[in-house]
Amino acid sequence: MAELFRRELIYLWYYLDIQLRQIAGYWILGMILGSVISVFGKEKIHRLFTALQGKKLGVLGVVPASLIGIVSPLCMYGTIPIAASFSEKGMEDDWLAAFMMSSILLNPQLLFYSAALGPAALLIRFTSCFLCGIAAGVCVRYLCRNKTFFNFSDFKEPASHDTDPNLLLRLLKNIGRNIRATGLYFLIGVILSALFQRYVPADVTASLFGRGNRGFGLLMAATIGVPLYMCGGGTIPLLMGWLQNGMSMGSAAAFMITGPATKITNLGAVKIVLGLKNFMFYLAFTVLFALAGGFLVDYVFLR
Secondary structure (H helix, E strand, O other): OHHHHHHHHHHHHHHHHHHHHHHHHHHHHHHHHHHHHHHHOHHHHHHHHHHHHHOOOHHHHHHHHHHHHHHOOOOHHHHHHHHHHHHHOOOOHHHHHHHHHHHHHOOHHHHHHHHHHOHHHHHHHHHHHHHHHHHHHHHHHHHOOOOOOOOOOOOOOOOOOOOOOOHHHHHHHHHHHHHHHHHHHHHHHHHHHHHHHHHOOHHHHHHHHOHHHHHHHHHHHHHHHHHHOOOHHHHHHHHHHHHHOOOOHHHHHHHHHHHHHOOHHHHHHHHHHHHHHHHHHHHHHHHHHHHHHHHHHHHHHHO
């Protein structure tokens, strides 16, 4: 028994070592990049979004709004108060919807993490999140015309933590907060991926999420994104293992949409801002976009 236990530990360490070698560098560099943007570029990014307000772009404003949401380094709890301040300044709801949706789905730090999945997955993640933000803005503009979609009355812009007069210390403190916020989830993701690779046969992953089971696989991927998605960095090792074991790129795309959009810790804040009716619309939109996007990605890859 002791020998068997020791052998299993050796196997698990082998998989852990592979995972860490493959992805740890992306995690470290992603944190540094995210902190640099947060400390030195966040205010400029948000001023850029505010500057759009004076331009008569109409529905086309959702395009730059979605892109700015992606490059904004804020998490959900930072995005909502910032969006509330934009709303107070008269920003249109459809532009806010595009900004918030894409910001919830992706940020520069997570985008850099996703490079560990390969160039195809990186491009799909960026494109799908960008288009999802645009689609959210268009839906709000035309389906909620002459109605107020958001209620930011309970949210105010938070005080910035990046206040140290020494720029180097400000950056180091931001990196430290990033490590505390993502480090544990990253480690859990690596451990779960190692356990998955060791004890779940590759053909099981292929049968559940592979191209031969497209409809059910996409639905499964979209569904498990809800309970499994706790931190973007923590899911990258899992996705890497699943893709290596036969998960289709479409299923991965569906997971990358529903996961962050329905993250359990975020849904309460989203419901407060949207109200019950709009909250249900948000959930339905997210799942339908994820499934449609997954089908399209698999169709392209199969061709």
